[in-house]
Amino acid sequence: MSRQPVIVGVSDAPTHERGRALPGTHVLSMQRDCANEALREAGLTMADVDGLAVAGMWGMPGPGAMQPNLLAEYLGIRFPKYLDGTNVGGSAFVLHAGHAYEMIKAGVCDTVLILYGSMQKSQAARSLGGRPALFSNQWDIVSGLPLPAGAYAMAANRHMHEFGSTRETLAEIAVSTRAWAELNPAAAFRGRMTMEDALNAAPIVDPLGRFDCCLVTDGGGAVVMTTEERTKDLKTKPIYMLGHGESASHVNINWMPNMARLEVAEHASKRAYAQAGRGPKDMDMAMIYDSFTITVLLTLEALGLCPLGDGKDFVKGQRTAPGGEFPLNTNGGGLSYCHPGMYGIFLLIEATRQLRGDAGKRQVKDLTNAVCHGTGGVLSSGATVILSNTKD
Amino acid sequence: MSYQKPIPNIDPDSAPYWEAAKQGKLMIQRCKVTGQAFLYSRQLTPGVVDNEVEWIESSGKGTIYSFTVARRPAGEAFATDVPYVIVSVELAEGARIMTNLVTDDPDSVAIGQPVEVVFDKVSDELTIPKFRHV
Numbered sequence: 001m002s003r004q005p006v007i008v009g010v011s012d013a014p015t016h017e018r019g020r021a022l023p024g025t026h027v028l029s030m031q032r033d034c035a036n037e038a039l040r041e042a043g044l045t046m047a048d049v050d051g052l053a054v055a056g057m058w059g060m061p062g063p064g065a066m067q068p069n070l071l072a073e074y075l076g077i078r079f080p081k082y083l084d085g086t087n088v089g090g091s092a093f094v095l096h097a098g099h100a101y102e103m104i105k106a107g108v109c110d111t112v113l114i115l116y117g118s119m120q121k122s123q124a125a126r127s128l129g130g131r132p133a134l135f136s137n138q139w140d141i142v143s144g145l146p147l148p149a150g151a152y153a154m155a156a157n158r159h160m161h162e163f164g165s166t167r168e169t170l171a172e173i174a175v176s177t178r179a180w181a182e183l184n185p186a187a188a189f190r191g192r193m194t195m196e197d198a199l200n201a202a203p204i205v206d207p208l209g210r211f212d213c214c215l216v217t218d219g220g221g222a223v224v225m226t227t228e229e230r231t232k233d234l235k236t237k238p239i240y241m242l243g244h245g246e247s248a249s250h251v252n253i254n255w256m257p258n259m260a261r262l263e264v265a266e267h268a269s270k271r272a273y274a275q276a277g278r279g280p281k282d283m284d285m286a287m288i289y290d291s292f293t294i295t296v297l298l299t300l301e302a303l304g305l306c307p308l309g310d311g312k313d314f315v316k317g318q319r320t321a322p323g324g325e326f327p328l329n330t331n332g333g334g335l336s337y338c339h340p341g342m343y344g345i346f347l348l349i350e351a352t353r354q355l356r357g358d359a360g361k362r363q364v365k366d367l368t369n370a371v372c373h374g375t376g377g378v379l380s381s382g383a384t385v386i387l388s389n390t391k392d
Numbered sequence: 393m394s395y396q397k398p399i400p401n402i403d404p405d406s407a408p409y410w411e412a413a414k415q416g417k418l419m420i421q422r423c424k425v426t427g428q429a430f431l432y433s434r435q436l437t438p439g440v441v442d443n444e445v446e447w448i449e450s451s452g453k454g455t456i457y458s459f460t461v462a463r464r465p466a467g468e469a470f471a472t473d474v475p476y477v478i479v480s481v482e483l484a485e486g487a488r489i490m491t492n493l494v495t496d497d498p499d500s501v502a503i504g505q506p507v508e509v510v511f512d513k514v515s516d517e518l519t520i521p522k523f524r525h526v
Binding site: 127128129130132133134135136138139140141142143144145146147150153154155157158161202203204205206207252253254255259 | 397398399400401402403406431432457458459460461462463464465466467468469470473476478480488489490491492503504520
């Protein structure tokens with residue numbers, strides 16, 4: 001037994017009416033409920049928590065600028081030894097898990113709670129415009145680039161130009177993700193989607209249509225990490241974190257070094273694989289942040305699950321759908337399950353459930369290793385985590 | 393009616409760019425040491441510690457690096473423009489610039505097409521460098 005970091009508890013907030021938070025919920029109570037549920041399933045209590053990581057867009061301007069302080073106060077976590085409010089977009093929680101790994105392993109703290117909550121759908125908080133034309137965004141905002149979709153659209157056009165991927169490639173991803181959502185009772189959108197549905201959906205920003213874009217929902221989640229040593233009297237099967245990596249390159253899509261290649265994910269995953277001693281060929285499934293279908297295509301290539309430019313063949317013919325050769329985004333993803341604005345925590349939650357064998361009708365058989373990769377901003381930041389149900 | 397779309401929060405780094413645009417000039421920055429041309433304007437060369445940076449006037453010629461056609465607007469201010477084109481142009485000098493492509497035919501836009509700068513004076517205070525097909 002050791003200080004090997006493990007995930008021992010996960011929880012996602014229930015929603016209804018296509019992704020609305022339940023009546024009477026608000027952004028703090030949602031996170032309290034998720035935290036309690038994730039701790040409860042592990043057999044831990046709030047008193048065991050001595051590390052707290054959180055990111056979100058709530059409470060700003062105002063106390064949301066200091067979310068770790070606010071949640072320590074609200075939840076009554078007494079003098080945590082590790083605080084993390086790193087916010088680099090929706091990838092943040094995957095970075096938090098990596099940071100928590102190092103803190104736990106080093107003995108700084110024993111039990112870390114990673115938390116997220118959002119009421120963006122109920123509050124109708126999302127718009128394609130309205131952002132300030134500040135710093136490096138002076139050019140795209142003045143030009144009327146719809147954000148974030150337009151930035152991803154530019155990357156999609158460049159990828160298509162360089163590698164011959166097509167709108168059909170992107171539709172394959174939307175359709176296979178929806179097929180997984182059909183098996184997830186918590187998914188906001190579960191109706192059957194065909195290739196024709198995806199290709200004929202309302203255009204938003206060429207080449208992306210409605211079904212290439214993630215949902216806008218409420219939602220939240222919690223992940224509890226501790227040491228392997230601590231798990232001997234806990235209730236859940238521990239899921240080992242074996243490696244992690246992170247990186248960032250830009251805020252504005254025009255300053256992405258190469259729009260056809262997700263280099264932040266190449267850097268992050270390279271470090272994660274090296275630390276884990278397991279490579280892309282060892283991965284039995286992947287949880288990849290699907291803010292847009294193009295995000296998945298770029299990430300598959302960057303994680304080395306296929307060679308650069310071959311993503312179009314990797315996803316062709318519903319290879320990543322239920323029953324296909326490679327399980328991908330088995331919860332239904334940000335495209336069909338939920339997308340409260342910063343989706344990264346749900347990658348960890350679903351991979352943990354799959355590796356435990358707790359994924360219900362969508363359970364994938366014979367799993368050992370899963371790779372999770374979160375993207376933040378407009379392909380701006382990336383973080384990879386390698387999870388496994390065995391460390392041997 | 394006054395200009396209703398977002399205007400840049402001009403800062404000391406970007407002021408020379410926007411001031412030059414008012415005079416009908418497209419200015420970009422270049423590292424005096426490496427010769428690398430770049431935008432967005434900064435008082436340093438990206439990745440280099442020193443600030444050996446100069447402003448040069450761009451030829452205004454370039455090719456389309458990538459683009460999108462907005463079928464939905466970035467807020468109400470752009471609603472009557474739909475569909476409109478946002479391009480990333482690779483200038484002949486090497487810097488990449490993001491702006492609008494002025495065209496009546498958004499469906500004809502493609503990566504690699506040659507384009508040139510035009511100056512759109514939207515108010516007394518703001519002129520926006522945009523591009524059109526050559």
